[in-house]
Every structure is written in C-alpha cells, then in structure tokens.
Amino acid sequence: MNAELNLDVTAVIINYGSSPDTAELCNKLKTQVANIIVVDNSNDIEDSSPARQTAQVVTPVKNLGFGAAVNLAARQVATRWLLVLNPDVRLKRDCLQLLVEASSKLHAPVCGPRFYWDDACTLQLPPALGHPLWLLSDRHIPNSNLTEMSDVSTLAISRHEHFWNENAPFSDPVLSGACLLVDNTWFRENSMPIFDEDFFLYYEDTDLCGRLMRKGVMPVCVAAATAVHYWNQSSEPPEGKSCLMQRSEEIFLKKYYPKGPPPLPAAKIQPDFKNLGVLKKSPALILPPDIVSLDIGVQEDFIVFARAKIKQSSFSFSRNMWQRLRDGRYYFRAMNNQGQAGQYWVWEKASGV
Numbered sequence: 001m002n003a004e005l006n007l008d009v010t011a012v013i014i015n016y017g018s019s020p021d022t023a024e025l026c027n028k029l030k031t032q033v034a035n036i037i038v039v040d041n042s043n044d045i046e047d048s049s050p051a052r053q054t055a056q057v058v059t060p061v062k063n064l065g066f067g068a069a070v071n072l073a074a075r076q077v078a079t080r081w082l083l084v085l086n087p088d089v090r091l092k093r094d095c096l097q098l099l100v101e102a103s104s105k106l107h108a109p110v111c112g113p114r115f116y117w118d119d120a121c122t123l124q125l126p127p128a129l130g131h132p133l134w135l136l137s138d139r140h141i142p143n144s145n146l147t148e149m150s151d152v153s154t155l156a157i158s159r160h161e162h163f164w165n166e167n168a169p170f171s172d173p174v175l176s177g178a179c180l181l182v183d184n185t186w187f188r189e190n191s192m193p194i195f196d197e198d199f200f201l202y203y204e205d206t207d208l209c210g211r212l213m214r215k216g217v218m219p220v221c222v223a224a225a226t227a228v229h230y231w232n233q234s235s236e237p238p239e240g241k242s243c244l245m246q247r248s249e250e251i252f253l254k255k256y257y258p259k260g261p262p263p264l265p266a267a268k269i270q271p272d273f274k275n276l277g278v279l280k281k282s283p284a285l286i287l288p289p290d291i292v293s294l295d296i297g298v299q300e301d302f303i304v305f306a307r308a309k310i311k312q313s314s315f316s317f318s319r320n321m322w323q324r325l326r327d328g329r330y331y332f333r334a335m336n337n338q339g340q341a342g343q344y345w346v347w348e349k350a351s352g353v
Contacts, residue, residue: 007034008034008079008081008100009032009033009079009080009082009083009096009100009181010036010037010073010077010079010082010083011026011029011032011033011035011036011037011082011083011085012036012037012039012073012074012077012082012083012085013025013036013037013055013085013086013087014039014041014066014069014070014084014085014086014087015039015041015042015044015045015087016041016063016237017042017044018088019044019045019046021087021088021230022038022045022087023049023050023051025085025089025090026038026050026051026054026055027050027054028090029054029091032091032096033083033096034079035056035077035079036054036055036056037055037056037058037073037076037077038051038056038058039058039059039064039069039070039073040057040058040059040060041060041063041064041069042063043059045059058072058073058076060072063237065197065199065200065201065204066177066195066199066201066204067195067196067197067199067200068195068197070082070084070194070195071193071195071197074182074187074194077184079184080183080184081100081181081182081184082181082182082184082194083099083179083181083182084177084179084180084181084182085178085179086177086178086179088178088229088231089115089178089179089227089228089229090119090227090228090230091113091179091227092113092116092121092225092226092228094224095113095225095226095227096181096225098113098222098224098225099111099112099113099181099222099225100181102169102222102225103181103220106169108183108217108218108219108220109182109183109186109187109212109217110181110182110183110208110209110212110219110220111169111175111180111181111219111220111221111222111225112172112176112179112180112181112219112221112222113179113221113222113225113226113227114163114164114221114225114226114227115178115179115226115227115228115229116226116228116229117228117229117230117231117306117321118228118318118321119228119318119321120321121228122308123296123306123307123308123321124160124164124306124308124309125229125306126156126159126163126305126306126307127159127160127163127172127174127176127221128174128175128176128205128206129174129303129304130173130209151265151266151267151268152265152266152267153268153301153302153303154268155265156302156303156304156305157302160305160307163221164307166221166223167223168223168224169220169221169222169224170223171218171219171220171221172218172219172220172221173209173213173218173219174206174209174219175209175221176229177204177208178227178229178231180205182194190215192211194208195207195208196208196211198251199248199251199252200244200248201237201241201244201245202241202245202248202249203248203249203251206252207252207255210256230324267301267303268301269300269301272344273300273331273344273345273346274343274344274345274346275346275347276345276346276347277347277348278348278350279347279348279350280350281322282316282317282319282322283317283332283345283347284314284315284316285314285316285334285345286313286314287310287313287315287334287343288334288336288342289313290337290338290342291334291335291336291342291343292309292310292335292337293307293309293310293335294307294308294310294315294332294333294334294335295307295308295332295333295334295335296308296331296332297330297331297333298328298330298331299331300331300346302333325349327348327349327350328348328349329346329348330347330349331344331345331346332344332345332346332347
C-alpha cells in the first residue's frame with residue numbers, strides 16, 4: 001500500500017460534548033494524516049486539552065450542526081481528501097490506506113468502511129439505514145423484490161447479510177457519516193457542497209449519497225476497510241435527538257419524494273421476549289447449540305441491529321463494551337443455523353453503571 005497517499009488527507013472531526021473522545025481520536029490520527037481540524041460545536045474543548053496539541057480547533061460562535069461544520073472545514077483545506085469522523089470512531093489497521101486507494105482507483109468521491117461496535121470486533125454494525133433510499137435498491141434482496149418481502153424486519157436481515165458478505169469494494173446506496181473519505185477536489189470541481197446545510201443533524205449523509213446518485217455516481221463501501229464505531233456516545237442536544245431526526249426526515253422526504261415516499265412494509269414485532277430485568281452488569285446468555293448469531297437491537301422490531309457471530313455456547317459483553325454502552329433498553333435475538341430466530345430477550349442497562 002502507498003502510505004504517501006495519506007499525506008494528502010485532512011481529518012475533520014466534529015465535536016459535540018465529546019471532548020475526551022475527540023482528544024483520543026486526534027492522538028491516534030496524528031501520524032496518519034497531513035492535518036487534523038476539529039470543529040468544536042459545543043465549545044467544550046479546553047485550552048489545556050491534548051486535542052489542541054495535534055489539531056487545529058475551530059470554535060464557531062454557535063452550534064452549526066454536523067454538515068455545516070464539515071463544509072466549514074472543507075473550505076479551509078488544500079488536501080485532496082477529507083476524512084470526516086465522529087469522535088467515537090476508531091480506525092482499524094490499514095483502514096485509511098484502503099479507503100484512499102479505493103477512492104483513487106475507482107474514482108469514487110465518497111468511500112466508507114464497515115463498522116464494528118466493539119474493540120474486539122465481535123459485533124458487526126448494520127449498513128446505514130438511509131430510509132427509504134435502500135428500499136429502492138433490489139441488489140440488497142437477491143432473487144427477490146420488495147413486494148415479496150413480508151416485513152421490513154426480514155428485509156433488514158437480508159440487507160445486513162448482503163452488506164457483510166461482500167469481499168471487495170462495492171456500491172451501496174447509503175454510507176454512514178460517522179466515517180467518510182471525501183474527495184474534496186471532486187466536490188470543488190463539481191461546484192457541489194459536501195453536505196446540504198438544511199440538515200442540521202441526521203440525514204445529511206443520506207442526502208449526500210442521494211445527491212451523488214442523482215449525478216450517476218454511487219457511494220462505495222470498502223469491504224476490507226473496518227473501523228470501530230462506539231455509537232451513540234455524543235451528548236444529547238437541547239432539542240433532543242428524536243426531534244432533530246424527525247425534522248431532518250421531513251426535509252429529506254420532501255426533497256426526494258415530493259409526492260410522498262414509497263410505502264414501507266410493516267415491521268414484524270416478536271411478542272415473546274424473555275425479560276432479563278434491569279441489569280448492573282452484562283447479561284450472560286447460555287445459548288442452544290444450533291445458535292450461530294446473536295442480534296442486538298435498540299427496538300423490538302430489529303430494523304437496526306448489530307450481529308455477533310457465536311462461536312461458543314454463551315455470550316456476554318466485554319468489560320470495555322459494557323462500560324461504553326449507554327443506559328437504556330436493549331433486545332436480543334438468537335438466530336439458528338437455518339436462519340430462523342429461536343429466542344428473544346429484553347433487558348435494560350441500569351443508570352450509572
């Protein structure tokens with residue numbers, strides 16, 4: 001691999017209430033990129049922060065939102081590529097080199113990795129949800145079509161499996177904005193902003209991919225490039241995450257589907273959950289011998305889930321993973337070797353543990 005390509009990369013990190021993670025990420029990136037810019041949307045990076053020793057910290061007069069903060073940084077750099085990052089992302093070995101090489105060889109203006117949820121890389125995170133762009137792509141449903149799918153939960157399983165079975169760089173209708181390699185030169189030459197600033201938070205990455213596809217350009221997921229996304233680590237904004245997501249979804253649907261979005265299949269709800277209660281330490285599951293994977297969701301319909309491949313008869317979170325896991329309700333789904341769900345559990349991580 002050509003490590004010199006990395007000299008033409010500027011890392012752009014958008015901080016919001018995540019200063020310890022931001023400082024740690026800057027330290028890990030300092031030898032991999034030419035420059036690091038941190039846009040401090042929450043104005044909580046102190047003068048004494050280690051981040052200021054490795055990065056240029058830009059503090060706007062107000063919270064710009066994610067997309068506008070990235071665009072601000074993009075206007076200030078001369079490198080060809082921007083590596084756009086959430087503070088809670090950690091690149092695995094050769095991730096950046098693989099992204100740069102794919103972007104260069106495939107002439108792809110936007111590339112992204114696949115994500116794990118934990119440092120041990122046992123929990124595969126799903127492809128970006130991107131509702132409803134991915135529903136319009138039949139390549140995620142081999143030998144089938146949308147009308148034949150009984151429910152969106154089954155469709156999510158098909159898409160997750162397709163996403164993780166790829167071995168080479170592949171086109172994908174939506175990439176996660178948590179880690180994107182962006183060819184800034186391409187965007188300048190096409191007089192196109194990286195993000196549409198109408199989206200304050202959420203859907204800016206879905207919209208980016210949608211604008212690319214309208215120009216006949218597909219985003220590229222680089223299968224060999226992997227990163228850890230601790231996920232859901234940033235502070236709750238004053239408006240609330242659900243409120244911001246709903247507002248962005250309305251903007252997105254009006255922009256792409258002015259006559260109304262395509263109908264979604266119904267979600268399949270499994271009613272028979274075994275309740276493990278409120279837990280102060282990681283649940284320890286004893287699994288039947290035919291279980292080959294365990295899905296972990298934050299909603300009972302499992303439209304979004306992480307998947308752990310089961311290699312032994314039990315499962316529990318590592319200590320580091322448990323400590324990072326946010327308080328709240330979680331769901332387990334055990335899948336057998338025939339691709340069927342065998343058992344379901346629900347539990348809640350107690351506050352302050």
